[in-house]
Amino acid sequence: MRNIALALCILGASTVSAQFKVNANLPSNFEVNDAYLFGYDGSKDILLGKGSIKGTDLKISVPKAYKGMLRLVLFPSNNSIQMASENKDITLSINKVENKAIKDVSFSDEVNKYFEFSQNGQKKKEVIYPALLQIKEYYTPSDTFYSALEKEILALSSAEASSNNYPFINYYNETSSKYVNNPNYKSIPLQEYINFFNNSGSYLETSSLLKPALISYLNAAGKDNVNTDIEKLLKAVNIETPRGQTILSELIDIFDTYEMHDLKDKYFKEAKDLKCTINDRLAGTIKSIDDVKIGSTFANADLYNTYNTKAKSIYDVKADHKVIVFWSSTCSHCTSELPRFIEKYPTMKTKKIEIIGLSLDADLKSYADMASKFPWINASEAKGWYSDYAKKYNIHATPTYFILDSSNKIVAKPNHLNEVFDYFSLK
Numbered sequence: 001m002r003n004i005a006l007a008l009c010i011l012g013a014s015t016v017s018a019q020f021k022v023n024a025n026l027p028s029n030f031e032v033n034d035a036y037l038f039g040y041d042g043s044k045d046i047l048l049g050k051g052s053i054k055g056t057d058l059k060i061s062v063p064k065a066y067k068g069m070l071r072l073v074l075f076p077s078n079n080s081i082q083m084a085s086e087n088k089d090i091t092l093s094i095n096k097v098e099n100k101a102i103k104d105v106s107f108s109d110e111v112n113k114y115f116e117f118s119q120n121g122q123k124k125k126e127v128i129y130p131a132l133l134q135i136k137e138y139y140t141p142s143d144t145f146y147s148a149l150e151k152e153i154l155a156l157s158s159a160e161a162s163s164n165n166y167p168f169i170n171y172y173n174e175t176s177s178k179y180v181n182n183p184n185y186k187s188i189p190l191q192e193y194i195n196f197f198n199n200s201g202s203y204l205e206t207s208s209l210l211k212p213a214l215i216s217y218l219n220a221a222g223k224d225n226v227n228t229d230i231e232k233l234l235k236a237v238n239i240e241t242p243r244g245q246t247i248l249s250e251l252i253d254i255f256d257t258y259e260m261h262d263l264k265d266k267y268f269k270e271a272k273d274l275k276c277t278i279n280d281r282l283a284g285t286i287k288s289i290d291d292v293k294i295g296s297t298f299a300n301a302d303l304y305n306t307y308n309t310k311a312k313s314i315y316d317v318k319a320d321h322k323v324i325v326f327w328s329s330t331c332s333h334c335t336s337e338l339p340r341f342i343e344k345y346p347t348m349k350t351k352k353i354e355i356i357g358l359s360l361d362a363d364l365k366s367y368a369d370m371a372s373k374f375p376w377i378n379a380s381e382a383k384g385w386y387s388d389y390a391k392k393y394n395i396h397a398t399p400t401y402f403i404l405d406s407s408n409k410i411v412a413k414p415n416h417l418n419e420v421f422d423y424f425s426l427k
Contacts, residue, residue: 019065020085022049022072024058025093032058034075039066039085041281042250043211067168068206074102078362078384081105084115084169100363115169171203179213186220190229193217194236197247204243211250218254230263239274245282252285257396288394298324298408299392303356303379305364307371315408317377319354323420324402326389328360329370331398337417338374338399344426345375353424358389360398 026032035051037060048070049060060072065087072081079102083090088111096104107113132153139146164170179185179196196213197204204210221229230251237244248271255264271278271286278286291299300315311317314324327334341348341355348355355376361367362384371378381387389395393402401420403412414420421427 019061019063020087020089021062022058022060022070022083022090023092024072026053026056026058027094027097028056030094030097031076032074035060036073036075037062038071038073039068040206040208042205042246043208043253044281044284045071066206068203069172069208073386076364076382077101078382078386083107083112084166084172086111086166086168111166111169114166118169118173168203168207171201172207172209175200175204175207175209175213179216180209182216185216188220190217190221190232193220194233197233198236198243205246210246211254214247214250215254227263230267239270240276242279242281245271245274245279249282249285252289256289256394288391291392292394292402292410292413294410294413296410298402298404298410300408301358301389301392303377305367305380305382307368307378308375309377311377314356317354317356318406320352320406321354321411321424322404322408323348323353323355324358324404325355326358326360326393326395326398326400328384328398329366330361334399335370340417342375344421347426348424351424360384360387360390360395 022037024035032051032053035053035058036047037049037051038045039048040046048062048064048066051058051060066085067087068085070083070085070090072083074080077100079100081092081094081102083092089109090112091108092112093106093108094102094104095106096102107116132149136146136149136153139149141147175196179188179193182188193213193216197217217229217233218226234244234248234251237247239245239248248267252264252267252271255261255267268286268289271282290296298314300313302313303309303311303316309317314322325338327338329335338357345355357371357374357376357378359367359371359378359380361380361382364380364382367378367380367382371380381389393400399417401414401417402410403414403420403423405411412419412423414423
Protein backbone atom coordinates (compact mmCIF):
# COMPACT_ATOMS: atom_id res chain seq x y z
CA MET A 1 0.00 0.00 0.00
CA ARG A 2 2.85 2.36 0.86
CA ASN A 3 4.44 1.78 -2.57
CA ILE A 4 1.12 2.50 -4.31
CA ALA A 5 0.66 5.68 -2.30
CA LEU A 6 4.21 6.75 -3.16
CA ALA A 7 3.60 6.04 -6.84
CA LEU A 8 0.42 8.13 -6.76
CA CYS A 9 2.30 11.00 -5.13
CA ILE A 10 5.00 10.84 -7.80
CA LEU A 11 2.36 10.72 -10.54
CA GLY A 12 0.55 13.68 -9.01
CA ALA A 13 3.77 15.67 -8.73
CA SER A 14 4.70 14.96 -12.34
CA THR A 15 1.26 16.12 -13.47
CA VAL A 16 1.58 19.41 -11.59
CA SER A 17 5.07 20.04 -12.96
CA ALA A 18 4.12 19.11 -16.53
CA GLN A 19 5.28 21.67 -19.05
CA PHE A 20 5.28 22.41 -22.74
CA LYS A 21 7.11 24.74 -25.09
CA VAL A 22 6.12 27.15 -27.81
CA ASN A 23 8.65 27.35 -30.63
CA ALA A 24 8.26 29.99 -33.34
CA ASN A 25 10.27 30.67 -36.47
CA LEU A 26 10.43 34.41 -37.24
CA PRO A 27 11.13 36.14 -40.57
CA SER A 28 14.65 37.57 -40.67
CA ASN A 29 13.33 41.08 -41.45
CA PHE A 30 10.70 41.11 -38.68
CA GLU A 31 11.71 42.93 -35.50
CA VAL A 32 10.80 41.16 -32.26
CA ASN A 33 12.33 42.50 -29.04
CA ASP A 34 9.98 40.89 -26.54
CA ALA A 35 7.45 38.08 -26.65
CA TYR A 36 4.92 37.08 -24.01
CA LEU A 37 2.60 34.10 -23.84
CA PHE A 38 -0.75 34.61 -22.15
CA GLY A 39 -3.41 32.16 -21.07
CA TYR A 40 -6.89 33.01 -19.83
CA ASP A 41 -8.82 33.18 -16.59
CA GLY A 42 -12.20 34.10 -18.00
CA SER A 43 -11.52 37.23 -20.05
CA LYS A 44 -8.42 38.19 -18.07
CA ASP A 45 -4.87 37.50 -19.22
CA ILE A 46 -2.56 35.19 -17.29
CA LEU A 47 1.13 35.52 -18.10
CA LEU A 48 2.47 32.00 -18.70
CA GLY A 49 5.92 32.73 -20.07
CA LYS A 50 8.37 35.20 -21.60
CA GLY A 51 10.17 34.48 -24.84
CA SER A 52 13.84 33.81 -25.45
CA ILE A 53 14.92 35.07 -28.88
CA LYS A 54 18.03 33.98 -30.79
CA GLY A 55 18.18 35.11 -34.39
CA THR A 56 14.96 33.92 -36.01
CA ASP A 57 14.13 31.40 -33.28
CA LEU A 58 11.69 32.23 -30.50
CA LYS A 59 11.20 29.82 -27.60
CA ILE A 60 8.88 30.04 -24.62
CA SER A 61 8.82 27.41 -21.88
CA VAL A 62 5.62 27.05 -19.85
CA PRO A 63 6.41 25.58 -16.43
CA LYS A 64 2.90 24.42 -15.54
CA ALA A 65 0.15 22.34 -17.09
CA TYR A 66 -2.35 24.34 -19.13
CA LYS A 67 -5.14 23.38 -21.52
CA GLY A 68 -6.96 26.28 -23.09
CA MET A 69 -6.57 29.17 -25.49
CA LEU A 70 -3.25 30.99 -25.71
CA ARG A 71 -2.22 34.34 -27.11
CA LEU A 72 1.35 35.05 -28.17
CA VAL A 73 2.05 38.81 -28.15
CA LEU A 74 5.07 40.23 -29.97
CA PHE A 75 6.62 43.63 -29.33
CA PRO A 76 7.30 46.26 -30.62
CA SER A 77 4.84 45.42 -33.43
CA ASN A 78 2.01 44.49 -31.00
CA ASN A 79 1.00 41.55 -33.16
CA SER A 80 -0.79 38.71 -31.42
CA ILE A 81 -1.28 35.09 -32.48
CA GLN A 82 -4.07 32.90 -31.10
CA MET A 83 -3.50 29.18 -30.60
CA ALA A 84 -4.84 26.25 -28.61
CA SER A 85 -3.03 24.25 -25.96
CA GLU A 86 -3.57 20.62 -25.04
CA ASN A 87 -0.51 20.85 -22.78
CA LYS A 88 1.76 19.74 -25.63
CA ASP A 89 4.56 21.48 -27.51
CA ILE A 90 3.47 24.02 -30.11
CA THR A 91 5.46 24.84 -33.24
CA LEU A 92 4.66 27.67 -35.64
CA SER A 93 6.17 29.78 -38.39
CA ILE A 94 5.39 33.37 -39.28
CA ASN A 95 5.44 33.27 -43.07
CA LYS A 96 4.37 36.73 -44.18
CA VAL A 97 4.56 40.22 -42.68
CA GLU A 98 3.35 43.41 -44.38
CA ASN A 99 3.78 46.87 -42.84
CA LYS A 100 4.66 45.26 -39.49
CA ALA A 101 1.40 43.27 -39.51
CA ILE A 102 1.50 39.47 -39.54
CA LYS A 103 -0.46 38.18 -42.54
CA ASP A 104 0.25 34.45 -42.53
CA VAL A 105 1.06 31.93 -39.80
CA SER A 106 1.32 28.16 -40.13
CA PHE A 107 1.41 25.55 -37.38
CA SER A 108 3.25 22.25 -37.61
CA ASP A 109 2.17 20.72 -34.29
CA GLU A 110 -0.74 18.30 -34.53
CA VAL A 111 -2.88 20.12 -31.95
CA ASN A 112 -3.03 23.43 -33.79
CA LYS A 113 -3.15 21.82 -37.22
CA TYR A 114 -6.30 20.09 -36.04
CA PHE A 115 -7.57 23.28 -34.39
CA GLU A 116 -7.16 25.22 -37.65
CA PHE A 117 -8.85 22.43 -39.58
CA SER A 118 -11.74 22.25 -37.13
CA GLN A 119 -12.26 26.01 -37.28
CA ASN A 120 -11.91 26.41 -41.03
CA GLY A 121 -13.73 23.18 -41.80
CA GLN A 122 -16.75 23.56 -39.53
CA LYS A 123 -19.17 24.16 -42.41
CA LYS A 124 -17.46 21.53 -44.48
CA LYS A 125 -18.12 18.89 -41.84
CA GLU A 126 -21.67 20.06 -41.17
CA VAL A 127 -22.82 20.53 -44.77
CA ILE A 128 -20.54 18.77 -47.23
CA TYR A 129 -20.02 15.50 -45.33
CA PRO A 130 -23.71 14.44 -45.31
CA ALA A 131 -24.05 15.64 -48.92
CA LEU A 132 -21.13 13.44 -49.99
CA LEU A 133 -22.77 10.43 -48.33
CA GLN A 134 -25.91 11.04 -50.38
CA ILE A 135 -23.99 11.56 -53.63
CA LYS A 136 -22.05 8.34 -53.03
CA GLU A 137 -25.30 6.35 -53.33
CA TYR A 138 -25.52 7.27 -57.03
CA TYR A 139 -22.17 5.66 -57.87
CA THR A 140 -20.81 2.12 -57.81
CA PRO A 141 -17.36 1.03 -56.62
CA SER A 142 -16.32 0.54 -60.25
CA ASP A 143 -16.84 4.24 -61.03
CA THR A 144 -13.72 6.42 -61.05
CA PHE A 145 -15.47 9.17 -59.08
CA TYR A 146 -16.51 6.67 -56.38
CA SER A 147 -12.96 6.25 -55.07
CA ALA A 148 -12.49 10.04 -54.94
CA LEU A 149 -15.71 10.35 -52.94
CA GLU A 150 -14.64 7.63 -50.53
CA LYS A 151 -11.29 9.32 -50.00
CA GLU A 152 -12.93 12.66 -49.14
CA ILE A 153 -15.54 11.01 -46.90
CA LEU A 154 -12.82 9.08 -45.09
CA ALA A 155 -10.78 12.25 -44.56
CA LEU A 156 -13.75 14.07 -43.06
CA SER A 157 -14.88 11.17 -40.88
CA SER A 158 -11.37 10.43 -39.58
CA ALA A 159 -10.91 14.10 -38.73
CA GLU A 160 -14.13 13.97 -36.76
CA ALA A 161 -12.97 10.89 -34.89
CA SER A 162 -9.56 12.38 -34.18
CA SER A 163 -11.19 15.15 -32.16
CA ASN A 164 -11.33 12.66 -29.28
CA ASN A 165 -7.58 13.19 -28.94
CA TYR A 166 -8.09 16.90 -28.27
CA PRO A 167 -10.55 17.35 -25.38
CA PHE A 168 -10.06 21.10 -25.01
CA ILE A 169 -10.50 21.80 -28.72
CA ASN A 170 -13.59 19.61 -28.71
CA TYR A 171 -14.99 21.64 -25.81
CA TYR A 172 -14.07 24.93 -27.47
CA ASN A 173 -15.75 24.07 -30.77
CA GLU A 174 -18.94 22.81 -29.14
CA THR A 175 -19.20 25.79 -26.77
CA SER A 176 -18.40 28.36 -29.44
CA SER A 177 -20.87 26.97 -31.98
CA LYS A 178 -23.71 26.67 -29.45
CA TYR A 179 -23.39 29.62 -27.07
CA VAL A 180 -21.27 32.23 -28.88
CA ASN A 181 -21.53 31.95 -32.67
CA ASN A 182 -25.02 30.48 -32.83
CA PRO A 183 -27.40 32.85 -34.69
CA ASN A 184 -30.27 31.21 -32.77
CA TYR A 185 -28.69 31.67 -29.32
CA LYS A 186 -31.80 33.46 -28.04
CA SER A 187 -33.86 30.31 -28.56
CA ILE A 188 -31.73 28.36 -26.08
CA PRO A 189 -33.64 28.05 -22.77
CA LEU A 190 -32.05 30.18 -20.05
CA GLN A 191 -31.93 27.18 -17.74
CA GLU A 192 -29.75 25.42 -20.30
CA TYR A 193 -27.31 28.34 -20.17
CA ILE A 194 -27.33 28.17 -16.37
CA ASN A 195 -26.66 24.43 -16.41
CA PHE A 196 -23.79 25.02 -18.83
CA PHE A 197 -22.17 27.68 -16.63
CA ASN A 198 -22.71 25.59 -13.52
CA ASN A 199 -21.55 22.22 -14.83
CA SER A 200 -18.68 23.06 -17.20
CA GLY A 201 -15.22 21.98 -16.13
CA SER A 202 -12.14 24.19 -15.90
CA TYR A 203 -12.06 24.64 -19.69
CA LEU A 204 -14.75 27.30 -19.29
CA GLU A 205 -12.26 29.67 -17.65
CA THR A 206 -9.36 28.91 -20.02
CA SER A 207 -11.39 28.89 -23.25
CA SER A 208 -11.77 32.71 -23.53
CA LEU A 209 -15.48 32.02 -24.17
CA LEU A 210 -16.90 32.75 -20.71
CA LYS A 211 -17.49 36.46 -21.27
CA PRO A 212 -19.09 36.14 -24.75
CA ALA A 213 -21.28 33.28 -23.47
CA LEU A 214 -22.43 35.48 -20.58
CA ILE A 215 -23.24 38.27 -23.03
CA SER A 216 -25.33 35.76 -25.01
CA TYR A 217 -27.15 34.83 -21.79
CA LEU A 218 -27.87 38.48 -20.95
CA ASN A 219 -29.12 39.19 -24.47
CA ALA A 220 -31.29 36.07 -24.42
CA ALA A 221 -32.75 37.16 -21.07
CA GLY A 222 -33.79 40.53 -22.51
CA LYS A 223 -34.14 43.90 -20.79
CA ASP A 224 -37.46 43.23 -19.09
CA ASN A 225 -36.30 40.29 -16.97
CA VAL A 226 -32.54 40.80 -16.84
CA ASN A 227 -32.39 41.48 -13.08
CA THR A 228 -34.34 38.34 -12.23
CA ASP A 229 -32.33 36.21 -14.62
CA ILE A 230 -29.00 37.50 -13.28
CA GLU A 231 -30.14 36.56 -9.78
CA LYS A 232 -31.11 33.07 -10.98
CA LEU A 233 -27.70 32.58 -12.56
CA LEU A 234 -25.73 33.80 -9.54
CA LYS A 235 -27.82 31.71 -7.16
CA ALA A 236 -27.18 28.60 -9.26
CA VAL A 237 -23.41 29.09 -9.56
CA ASN A 238 -23.11 30.22 -5.90
CA ILE A 239 -20.95 33.32 -5.55
CA GLU A 240 -19.18 31.82 -2.55
CA THR A 241 -17.48 29.34 -4.90
CA PRO A 242 -14.54 30.08 -7.25
CA ARG A 243 -16.73 29.54 -10.35
CA GLY A 244 -19.46 31.78 -8.99
CA GLN A 245 -16.96 34.52 -8.12
CA THR A 246 -15.37 34.40 -11.56
CA ILE A 247 -18.80 34.75 -13.17
CA LEU A 248 -19.70 37.60 -10.79
CA SER A 249 -16.42 39.30 -11.71
CA GLU A 250 -17.12 38.92 -15.44
CA LEU A 251 -20.62 40.35 -15.03
CA ILE A 252 -19.29 43.38 -13.14
CA ASP A 253 -16.75 43.95 -15.93
CA ILE A 254 -19.49 43.66 -18.58
CA PHE A 255 -21.70 46.17 -16.76
CA ASP A 256 -18.72 48.51 -16.32
CA THR A 257 -17.69 48.28 -19.99
CA TYR A 258 -21.21 48.91 -21.31
CA GLU A 259 -21.91 51.67 -18.75
CA MET A 260 -24.76 49.77 -17.09
CA HIS A 261 -24.06 51.71 -13.91
CA ASP A 262 -26.96 50.53 -11.75
CA LEU A 263 -26.15 46.86 -12.32
CA LYS A 264 -22.42 47.44 -11.90
CA ASP A 265 -22.93 49.26 -8.59
CA LYS A 266 -25.37 46.64 -7.30
CA TYR A 267 -23.14 43.64 -7.96
CA PHE A 268 -19.93 45.45 -7.06
CA LYS A 269 -21.43 46.09 -3.61
CA GLU A 270 -22.53 42.46 -3.42
CA ALA A 271 -18.97 41.37 -4.21
CA LYS A 272 -17.47 43.65 -1.57
CA ASP A 273 -19.98 42.44 1.03
CA LEU A 274 -18.95 38.79 0.65
CA LYS A 275 -17.75 37.38 3.98
CA CYS A 276 -16.07 34.30 2.52
CA THR A 277 -12.61 34.03 0.99
CA ILE A 278 -12.66 35.46 -2.53
CA ASN A 279 -10.59 34.26 -5.47
CA ASP A 280 -7.90 36.29 -7.22
CA ARG A 281 -10.15 37.01 -10.20
CA LEU A 282 -12.83 38.76 -8.14
CA ALA A 283 -10.27 40.41 -5.87
CA GLY A 284 -8.63 41.92 -8.95
CA THR A 285 -11.93 43.29 -10.23
CA ILE A 286 -12.75 44.86 -6.86
CA LYS A 287 -9.32 46.48 -6.63
CA SER A 288 -9.36 47.80 -10.21
CA ILE A 289 -12.68 49.57 -9.62
CA ASP A 290 -11.81 50.79 -6.11
CA ASP A 291 -8.52 52.26 -7.33
CA VAL A 292 -10.20 54.62 -9.81
CA LYS A 293 -13.30 55.72 -7.92
CA ILE A 294 -13.74 59.36 -6.95
CA GLY A 295 -11.86 60.02 -3.72
CA SER A 296 -9.15 57.42 -4.39
CA THR A 297 -5.54 58.39 -4.97
CA PHE A 298 -4.66 57.97 -8.62
CA ALA A 299 -1.80 55.46 -8.79
CA ASN A 300 1.53 56.69 -10.09
CA ALA A 301 2.92 55.47 -13.41
CA ASP A 302 6.14 56.00 -15.31
CA LEU A 303 5.97 58.12 -18.45
CA TYR A 304 7.54 56.77 -21.65
CA ASN A 305 8.17 58.33 -25.07
CA THR A 306 7.12 61.70 -23.71
CA TYR A 307 6.32 65.02 -25.35
CA ASN A 308 6.48 68.44 -23.68
CA THR A 309 7.92 67.29 -20.36
CA LYS A 310 11.04 66.04 -18.61
CA ALA A 311 8.96 64.40 -15.89
CA LYS A 312 9.56 60.68 -15.46
CA SER A 313 6.22 59.88 -13.81
CA ILE A 314 2.74 61.29 -13.27
CA TYR A 315 3.64 62.32 -9.72
CA ASP A 316 6.64 64.28 -11.01
CA VAL A 317 4.22 66.63 -12.76
CA LYS A 318 3.30 69.42 -10.35
CA ALA A 319 -0.01 71.26 -10.79
CA ASP A 320 -3.06 72.33 -8.81
CA HIS A 321 -5.10 70.02 -11.01
CA LYS A 322 -4.22 67.40 -13.60
CA VAL A 323 -6.47 66.22 -16.38
CA ILE A 324 -5.54 62.64 -17.28
CA VAL A 325 -6.86 61.58 -20.66
CA PHE A 326 -6.47 58.11 -22.17
CA TRP A 327 -6.53 58.31 -25.94
CA SER A 328 -5.45 56.68 -29.18
CA SER A 329 -4.76 57.99 -32.67
CA THR A 330 -7.08 55.28 -34.03
CA CYS A 331 -10.01 56.52 -31.90
CA SER A 332 -12.33 58.80 -33.91
CA HIS A 333 -13.76 60.47 -30.78
CA CYS A 334 -10.21 61.23 -29.62
CA THR A 335 -9.17 62.80 -32.91
CA SER A 336 -12.26 65.02 -32.86
CA GLU A 337 -12.27 65.92 -29.13
CA LEU A 338 -8.62 66.39 -28.17
CA PRO A 339 -7.81 69.23 -30.61
CA ARG A 340 -10.46 71.27 -28.79
CA PHE A 341 -8.10 71.37 -25.81
CA ILE A 342 -5.62 73.45 -27.83
CA GLU A 343 -7.68 76.64 -27.60
CA LYS A 344 -8.31 76.19 -23.86
CA TYR A 345 -4.80 75.07 -22.89
CA PRO A 346 -3.25 78.55 -22.33
CA THR A 347 -6.09 79.43 -19.95
CA MET A 348 -5.73 76.09 -18.19
CA LYS A 349 -2.01 76.72 -17.68
CA THR A 350 -2.72 80.09 -16.04
CA LYS A 351 -5.01 78.24 -13.62
CA LYS A 352 -2.21 75.72 -12.93
CA ILE A 353 -4.08 72.92 -14.67
CA GLU A 354 -1.94 70.41 -16.58
CA ILE A 355 -3.08 67.86 -19.13
CA ILE A 356 -1.38 64.46 -19.26
CA GLY A 357 -2.32 62.33 -22.23
CA LEU A 358 -1.66 58.60 -21.89
CA SER A 359 -1.79 57.06 -25.34
CA LEU A 360 -2.94 53.51 -25.91
CA ASP A 361 -1.44 53.46 -29.40
CA ALA A 362 0.35 50.33 -30.50
CA ASP A 363 2.50 52.11 -33.07
CA LEU A 364 5.00 54.77 -31.98
CA LYS A 365 4.85 56.64 -35.29
CA SER A 366 1.06 56.95 -35.19
CA TYR A 367 1.31 58.17 -31.60
CA ALA A 368 4.09 60.64 -32.46
CA ASP A 369 2.26 62.06 -35.48
CA MET A 370 -0.63 63.10 -33.23
CA ALA A 371 1.12 63.83 -29.92
CA SER A 372 3.63 66.17 -31.59
CA LYS A 373 0.75 68.48 -32.57
CA PHE A 374 -0.38 68.98 -28.95
CA PRO A 375 1.23 71.46 -26.50
CA TRP A 376 0.52 69.40 -23.36
CA ILE A 377 2.24 66.35 -21.88
CA ASN A 378 1.82 63.05 -23.69
CA ALA A 379 3.27 59.61 -23.06
CA SER A 380 2.89 56.13 -24.52
CA GLU A 381 4.20 52.64 -23.86
CA ALA A 382 3.38 51.79 -27.51
CA LYS A 383 1.73 48.55 -26.41
CA GLY A 384 -1.86 49.28 -27.41
CA TRP A 385 -4.40 47.63 -25.14
CA TYR A 386 -1.60 45.50 -23.68
CA SER A 387 -0.29 48.68 -22.07
CA ASP A 388 0.05 48.73 -18.30
CA TYR A 389 -1.85 52.02 -18.41
CA ALA A 390 -5.01 50.25 -19.60
CA LYS A 391 -4.76 47.51 -16.97
CA LYS A 392 -3.74 49.68 -14.03
CA TYR A 393 -6.53 52.23 -14.51
CA ASN A 394 -9.30 49.85 -15.64
CA ILE A 395 -9.69 51.53 -19.04
CA HIS A 396 -12.33 50.04 -21.35
CA ALA A 397 -12.64 52.79 -23.96
CA THR A 398 -11.03 55.97 -25.28
CA PRO A 399 -11.18 58.80 -24.58
CA THR A 400 -11.44 58.36 -20.81
CA TYR A 401 -10.93 61.34 -18.48
CA PHE A 402 -9.88 61.77 -14.85
CA ILE A 403 -9.40 65.03 -12.95
CA LEU A 404 -6.89 64.98 -10.07
CA ASP A 405 -6.17 67.55 -7.38
CA SER A 406 -2.68 68.63 -6.32
CA SER A 407 -2.29 65.52 -4.14
CA ASN A 408 -3.27 63.21 -7.04
CA LYS A 409 -6.67 62.41 -5.56
CA ILE A 410 -9.42 61.70 -8.12
CA VAL A 411 -11.95 64.54 -7.81
CA ALA A 412 -13.97 63.94 -10.99
CA LYS A 413 -14.46 61.42 -13.80
CA PRO A 414 -15.95 63.38 -16.72
CA ASN A 415 -17.73 61.36 -19.38
CA HIS A 416 -17.01 63.87 -22.14
CA LEU A 417 -14.69 66.76 -22.93
CA ASN A 418 -17.43 69.32 -22.30
CA GLU A 419 -17.70 68.04 -18.73
CA VAL A 420 -13.98 68.76 -18.30
CA PHE A 421 -14.56 72.32 -19.48
CA ASP A 422 -17.61 72.66 -17.21
CA TYR A 423 -15.65 71.46 -14.17
CA PHE A 424 -13.12 74.27 -14.61
CA SER A 425 -15.70 76.82 -15.87
CA LEU A 426 -13.91 77.10 -19.19
CA LYS A 427 -16.22 78.85 -21.64
